[in-house]
Amino acid sequence: MSKFLDLFDNDKPIIGMLHLGRRPTKASALDLTKDEIDTYLNNGISEVIVEDYFGDLEDVQQTLEYLWAGIVVTGAGTGLETPLNKAKNFKEIMGNYLLIIGAGLTLDNCVESLSIGDTAIVGSYVKNNHQDNGEVSSEYVKRLVNKINTIRK
DSSP, rough: OOOOHHHHSSSOOOEEEEETTOOOOHEEEEEEEHHHHHHHHTTTTEEEEEEEESOOOOHHHHHHSSSSSSSOOOSSTTSSSOOOHHHHHHHHHTTSSSSEOOOOEEEHHHHHHHHHHHHHHHGGGGGSSSSSTTTOHHHHHHHHHHHHTOOOO
């Protein structure tokens, strides 16, 4: 059915959201993160996504070291360009972890964005109205992928 679904041990995988940043103390942040990951996985959740709106760099780095993981970096909202300086800052602190450009990828910025990021998520830009409520346009997808193909190895 889907290569993505093939990554999981069962059908209808459920992905648990782990929210960093609500940790009571620095000393307990990683322990609580590990406990929550174990709670999810030991009780039937398929995988975990980590979200960090309110945490800090240390929380993120510790979590990345505990998990094989990557970070999705975004701009201010759906379809809004991910600032390149923000992506660069994340890449510098992440070392060898995967950096995913999570929003605002366009024909105009895809080459520069992917010179920093390892991969990207695209949505609104390839819709017929460039809005999240539009329909995916074959023409917009082709144009974007053709441009990205010029930098693929």
